[in-house]
Amino acid sequence: MKAYRFDSFDNLDALRQREEADPRPQRGEVLVRVRAVSLNFRDIAMVLGRYPRACRPGLIPASDAAGEVIEVGEGVTAFRPGDRVMGAFHPRWFGGEMPSTILADSYGAENDGWLAQLKAVSQEAIVRLPDGLSYEEGSTLPCAGLTAWNALTGATPIRAGHSVLIQGSGGVSIFALQLARMVGATVIATTSSAGKVERLKALGAAAVVNYADDPEWGKAVRKLAGGRGVDRVVEVGGPGTIGQSLRAVALGGEIVSVGFLSTDNPGIDFFALKASGASIRNVAVGDRAGLIEMTRAIAMTGLKPVIDRVFDFDAAREAFAYLETGAQFGKIVIRV
Numbered sequence: 178m179k180a181y182r183f184d185s186f187d188n189l190d191a192l193r194q195r196e197e198a199d200p201r202p203q204r205g206e207v208l209v210r211v212r213a214v215s216l217n218f219r220d221i222a223m224v225l226g227r228y229p230r231a232c233r234p235g236l237i238p239a240s241d242a243a244g245e246v247i248e249v250g251e252g253v254t255a256f257r258p259g260d261r262v263m264g265a266f267h268p269r270w271f272g273g274e275m276p277s278t279i280l281a282d283s284y285g286a287e288n289d290g291w292l293a294q295l296k297a298v299s300q301e302a303i304v305r306l307p308d309g310l311s312y313e314e315g316s317t318l319p320c321a322g323l324t325a326w327n328a329l330t331g332a333t334p335i336r337a338g339h340s341v342l343i344q345g346s347g348g349v350s351i352f353a354l355q356l357a358r359m360v361g362a363t364v365i366a367t368t369s370s371a372g373k374v375e376r377l378k379a380l381g382a383a384a385v386v387n388y389a390d391d392p393e394w395g396k397a398v399r400k401l402a403g404g405r406g407v408d409r410v411v412e413v414g415g416p417g418t419i420g421q422s423l424r425a426v427a428l429g430g431e432i433v434s435v436g437f438l439s440t441d442n443p444g445i446d447f448f449a450l451k452a453s454g455a456s457i458r459n460v461a462v463g464d465r466a467g468l469i470e471m472t473r474a475i476a477m478t479g480l481k482p483v484i485d486r487v488f489d490f491d492a493a494r495e496a497f498a499y500l501e502t503g504a505q506f507g508k509i510v511i512r513v
């Protein structure tokens with residue numbers, strides 16, 4: 178099979194395609210013919226030295242993929258050849274409390290990921306892909322989709338009448354916009370790109386604030402949310418945006434700490450945190466049960482993941498380079 182590996186995380190030249198022996202499914206495993214892989218910010222953050230943990234070089238990158246089961250190992254009862262599936266981001270987090278294996282299982286950082294033609298994986302680490310979704314669409318769900326779902330659900334699920342702030346137009350944010358609209362919530366979006374404003378509105382954003390033009394965008398969002406602030410912030414900016422998120426959130430609202438896209442880190446003002454009256458919840462993508470639940474909701478409502486560009490397998494390096502620009506609207510996919 179053909180597979181990509183990062184020989185080091187110095188730069189994108191270290192991403193090399195090679196010919197390798199085909200994996201064989203062991204007991205309890207299935208062999209997946211990978212059809213599509215989607216990229217997430219973490220995949221380029223590792224190369225830029227911006228991933229918050231050390232990563233092991235030499236691994237196959239990418240956490241998210243969809244494909245077809247072509248062979249099953251001994252004892253596999255859940256799947257059979259021909260089944261369309263996607264991988265779960267955390268291969269051993271099935272539900273309940275996060276297991277202590279979570280970091281050791283990390284695709285692309287600690288273990289081989291999915292940017293290969295074939296992948297042998299435990300039958301417990303995949304989930305069925307609904308008929309209405311293509312392999313490309315399905316490949317976008319395991320990380321970005323589930324993270325957005327998790328951010329909007331939790332102890333207080335977002336519902337009609339609630340307001341949600343999304344930041345920028347990357348994978349997680351666009352899913353959060355679509356999923357929030359799916360339940361009838363009002364969405365306010367930020368972007369740094371004037372060209373993306375109409376696209377955000379076309380997806381259902383009630384208002385869009387340009388965070389590059391307005392450094393006080395949190396205040397603007399609060400005003401747009403009736404002066405009260407938003408019920409939920411899907412916080413993907415991290416250290417450089419949390420201060421404004423605290424201004425945008427309503428008393429009793431929730432900031433879901435998801436990402437670290439911003440490069441500046443001015444620190445958090447304790448009294449702003451206290452005065453916001455909001456709670457902060459950290460998420461780490463989500464468990465397999467959540468992936469199944471979200472996939473069912475997507476299948477029933479007909480939500481279509483927003484894919485910006487699809488690259489050929491041989492152009493994987495270009496796909497990573499495009500991810501680095503941040504110019505995308507939604508997801509970047511590599512067709513395998």
Ligand SMILES: NC(=O)c1ccc[n+]([C@@H]2O[C@H](COP(=O)([O-])OP(=O)(O)OC[C@H]3O[C@@H](n4cnc5c(N)ncnc54)[C@H](OP(=O)(O)O)[C@@H]3O)[C@@H](O)[C@H]2O)c1
Pocket residue numbers: 216217218219222320321324344345346347348349350367368369370373388413414417418434435436437438439440460461462463500503504505506507
């Ligand atoms: N904790 C978790 O479970 C989890 C799961 C998934 C992702 N993440 C993290 O969440 C973040 C988003 O991931 P992703 O894959 O969705 O990213 P992505 O697709 O690469 O997002 C790119 C977009 O982010 C926007 N952006 C960049 N800097 C920004 C800033 N300072 N403020 C607001 N928006 C900014 C830009 O939108 P505009 O062009 O519109 O400005 C850009 O197009 C990353 O930090 C990722 O590592 C965490």
